[in-house]
Amino acid sequence: MKEILYKSTRSDGAPILASRAILMGLAEDGGLFVPTQIPALDRSLSDLAKMDYRGVAYEVMKLMLTDFTEEELKGCIANAYGSNFDTESIVPLHRADGAYFLELFHGPTIAFKDMALQILPHLMTTSAKKNHEDKEIVILTATSGDTGKAAMAGFADVEGTRIMVFYPKDGVSSIQERQMLTQKGGNTRVVGIRGNFDDAQNAVKEIFGDSALRAEMAQKGFAFSSANSINIGRLVPQIVYYVFAYTRLLKEGVISDGDKVNFVVPTGNFGNILAAYYAAKMGLPVGKLVCASNSNKVLYDFFTTGTYDKNREFILTSSPSMDILISSNLERLIYHISGNSAEKTAALMQDLREKGAYAITEEMRGGLDLFAGGYATEEETAGAIRRVYEKDSYVIDPHTAVAADVYDKYRAQTGDGTPAVIASTASPFKFENSVMQALGEPSDLPDLELADRLSEKAGVPVPEAVNVLRTAPVRHNIVCDRDKMKDEVRRFLGI
Numbered sequence: 001m002k003e004i005l006y007k008s009t010r011s012d013g014a015p016i017l018a019s020r021a022i023l024m025g026l027a028e029d030g031g032l033f034v035p036t037q038i039p040a041l042d043r044s045l046s047d048l049a050k051m052d053y054r055g056v057a058y059e060v061m062k063l064m065l066t067d068f069t070e071e072e073l074k075g076c077i078a079n080a081y082g083s084n085f086d087t088e089s090i091v092p093l094h095r096a097d098g099a100y101f102l103e104l105f106h107g108p109t110i111a112f113k114d115m116a117l118q119i120l121p122h123l124m125t126t127s128a129k130k131n132h133e134d135k136e137i138v139i140l141t142a143t144s145g146d147t148g149k150a151a152m153a154g155f156a157d158v159e160g161t162r163i164m165v166f167y168p169k170d171g172v173s174s175i176q177e178r179q180m181l182t183q184k185g186g187n188t189r190v191v192g193i194r195g196n197f198d199d200a201q202n203a204v205k206e207i208f209g210d211s212a213l214r215a216e217m218a219q220k221g222f223a224f225s226s227a228n229s230i231n232i233g234r235l236v237p238q239i240v241y242y243v244f245a246y247t248r249l250l251k252e253g254v255i256s257d258g259d260k261v262n263f264v265v266p267t268g269n270f271g272n273i274l275a276a277y278y279a280a281k282m283g284l285p286v287g288k289l290v291c292a293s294n295s296n297k298v299l300y301d302f303f304t305t306g307t308y309d310k311n312r313e314f315i316l317t318s319s320p321s322m323d324i325l326i327s328s329n330l331e332r333l334i335y336h337i338s339g340n341s342a343e344k345t346a347a348l349m350q351d352l353r354e355k356g357a358y359a360i361t362e363e364m365r366g367g368l369d370l371f372a373g374g375y376a377t378e379e380e381t382a383g384a385i386r387r388v389y390e391k392d393s394y395v396i397d398p399h400t401a402v403a404a405d406v407y408d409k410y411r412a413q414t415g416d417g418t419p420a421v422i423a424s425t426a427s428p429f430k431f432e433n434s435v436m437q438a439l440g441e442p443s444d445l446p447d448l449e450l451a452d453r454l455s456e457k458a459g460v461p462v463p464e465a466v467n468v469l470r471t472a473p474v475r476h477n478i479v480c481d482r483d484k485m486k487d488e489v490r491r492f493l494g495i
């Protein structure tokens with residue numbers, strides 16, 4: 001099999017093995033790791049249609065993580081996608097509203113982040129062994145709400161690791177905060193910051209880039225890594241479910257082998273939809289990738305004008321995991337559409353740092369033809385929750401509703417009738433206040449009572465992840481200013 005190596009989006013140093021890139025998280029120059037070439041699927045889609053999720057996961061991931069042995073990779077997959085999911089199929093497809101909702105929220109924290117974060121700790125500890133890394137791995141993560149909990153659920157009590165999560169104190173849902181503050185595991189720490197997600201993410205990036213701190217930590221036996229979607233160990237497992245969804249539609253006779261499928265993805269940091277882009281580049285027959293934004297519509301503007309401009313008001317919405325003005329993973333797409341030019345990418349990222357904006361060339365815009373962009377206002381998002389419920393008695397969460405609304409408008413504007421899969425990224429129970437409000441129900445109730453009412457309305461049981469919150473004690477209570485985050489890291493490590 002062809003060896004796939006990884007290099008930075010910002011410079012042309014010697015490429016490294018996948019396991020090394022997973023351990024490092026971010027390249028030393030601040031760039032993101034990208035594959036030097038994108039491998040093609042080497043099993044037919046009809047063959048893949050006969051496999052279960054774990055089987056498809058192996059066939060896809062083996063192509064990107066070529067320095068993992070079959071035994072290692074299959075071991076990681078078996079540990080990640082099993083009884084920790086509440087459904088045998090791992091990611092069921094639900095037909096509603098003229099599309100297929102790919103339910104990516106059946107893992108332990110009921111959001112799609114579990115798809116990657118249930119496997120990342122196994123990929124990381126395997127990578128550490130392969131590279132004879134004997135330092136304790138310190139995972140530092142900024143979260144807009146879902147990543148933090150999912151990362152902690154994955155890493156809790158994993159030997160040789162510690163995990164620290166920063167979240168915007170006033171920027172996550174009540175259930176999300178409760179899920180994080182009750183996190184178990186002697187190796188976990190949660191800190192609320194006075195600021196928004198971008199503040200948290202920027203500070204984490206700065207801490208990663210602090211070479212003096214890195215050296216001091218190394219001396220004391222610690223090595224940083226990242227569980228944010230900038231890590232290729234998160235990106236690669238996300239490619240799997242696009243291939244899987246396609247093969248389920250094939251298996252059910254909705255499409256024939258080779259037919260195109262559109263994917264609609266509610267987008268924040270651009271990780272989820274970038275995985276769909278890689279799936280397409282690996283040969284999955286994709287029509288359009290519809291990038292759905294909430295009112296923080298930086299990406300919509302980028303796709304329609306070719307200019308990325310974060311100089312705007314940051315808006316808190318009912319889909320907080322998409323309240324992001326710097327979509328980190330877009331850098332990888334920029335790199336690919338620039339003809340894999342680290343020089344061009346680095347220059348644009350410098351513009352972003354210095355001016356908060358950059359514009360791509362007409363030629364680069366040509367590389368975006370797979371994408372369509374759309375956005376949903378708060379009213380439209382609530383409207384989509386109501387519409388899908390009234391039409392098909394199916395309750396969706398606000399993130400998924402952003403995608404449902406954008407798809408509805410996309411279909412009306414373009415007449416594109418290609419079968420569409422909507423990435424359903426969170427359980428409605430995670431955002432029950434907004435959901436109940438949208439449905440015209442009382443929403444000003446204690447979290448768990450609201451969950452019971454939503455359960456009745458939706459006709460689905462309260463997920464176990466919510467049920468446990470009824471009795472789980474709060475274990476974390478630190479809040480700090482963003483300029484004190486590094487001090488908190490030092491305190492956590494005892495250095």
Ligand SMILES: *Cc1c(COP(=O)(O)O)cnc(C)c1O
Nearest residue numbers: 146268269270271272321425426
């Ligand atoms: C993280 C998240 C998103 C955004 O995904 P990106 O990979 O950051 O684009 C959308 N919905 C939910 C529920 C999420 O947790």
